[in-house]
Amino acid sequence: MASTRKQEISEETRRRLVKAAAELAAEGGSTAMSVQAVAERSGISRGSVAWHFGSKDGLLRAVVEDAFRWGMEKLRAELASSSATGIEALIEANFVLMSYPEARIFSTILIEAVIPGSTIRETYAEQYVAMRTLYADYLRSIDTPVTNPELVAVTLLAGTLGINLQHRLDPDNVDRRSAVTELESIYARAMAPTTTSGHENP
Numbered sequence: 001m002a003s004t005r006k007q008e009i010s011e012e013t014r015r016r017l018v019k020a021a022a023e024l025a026a027e028g029g030s031t032a033m034s035v036q037a038v039a040e041r042s043g044i045s046r047g048s049v050a051w052h053f054g055s056k057d058g059l060l061r062a063v064v065e066d067a068f069r070w071g072m073e074k075l076r077a078e079l080a081s082s083s084a085t086g087i088e089a090l091i092e093a094n095f096v097l098m099s100y101p102e103a104r105i106f107s108t109i110l111i112e113a114v115i116p117g118s119t120i121r122e123t124y125a126e127q128y129v130a131m132r133t134l135y136a137d138y139l140r141s142i143d144t145p146v147t148n149p150e151l152v153a154v155t156l157l158a159g160t161l162g163i164n165l166q167h168r169l170d171p172d173n174v175d176r177r178s179a180v181t182e183l184e185s186i187y188a189r190a191m192a193p194t195t196t197s198g199h200e201n202p
Contacts, residue, residue, distance in 0.1 A: 014052045014062075016042045022063045026105040030060055030112055030120075057119040064113075064120050067105050068127035071097055072134055079138060086144050087156070087187045090135060094160040095180045107168045132157060145191055159183050 020042035024033035035056055039046040053059040078093035097103055113124035135153035139146050146152050163183065167176040 010052075013044055013048055016044060017049060017052060017059065018062050018066050020044075021059050022067060022102070022105055025060070025063055025109055026102060027108075029108045033060070033063075035059075060109075060120055061123045063105070064109070064123045064127060067102075068130065071103065071106070072131060074100070075134060086142055087139070087152075087191065088184045089142075090138055090156060091160060091180060091184050091187070094156075095176070098160070098164045098176075104168070107165055110165070128157070156187075 017038060021033045021038045024037055024041060033056070035046050035049050038049060038059065049056065049059055053062055074097045075093045078096050079089055082089045082092060084092045098106070109120065110124075112118055113120050115121070118124075132150065132153040135156055136149035139149040139152055160180070160183070163174070163176060163179045167174045167179075
């Protein structure tokens with residue numbers, strides 16, 4: 001019983017550290033989540049960071065993994081309850097996901113992830129593999145004329161990611177809702193059945 005309680009306390013400490021670090025990273029990137037700042041935000045000693053994660057880099061990797069885990073859970077929940085169908089449902093699920101304040105972390109630390117030698121590059125890439133797999137699995141589960149779900153998953157993520165990044169950079173001039181609606185329209189036209197002459201059916 002004592003061992004179980006100790007484990008529960010350890011897991012709660014770890015959760016609070018990751019939550020605090022994620023909040024700081026979402027607000028100001030990884031540079032904002034210094035060990036001292038994480039300790040102050042979480043109310044836990046600085047030494048606990050090293051104990052649970054080894055270093056700030058280890059904590060940052062845990063933050064990335066936790067953020068993507070949360071994001072994919074949200075996507076699955078949205079897809080399960082969505083009134084939209086086909087590829088539109090997938091794009092809409094991403095739109096809802098990126099509307100959460102917590103989702104800012106995906107854009108604030110992305111730049112660091114693409115830098116060669118970055119401590120989170122490999123972790124970020126692994127999480128995108130998981131995200132593309134989620135997309136591809138969904139595409140295979142619906143009635144849509146997609147011959148290469150993996151490749152379409154890449155293009156869908158590229159489109160939604162591009163819209164979200166531009167909106168973060170210039171929210172006054174990039175209407176995310178309008179851009180997402182247009183993206184859905186593009187895919188709807190591309191997936192529309194055609195006659196043998198190459199014209200869309202009426």
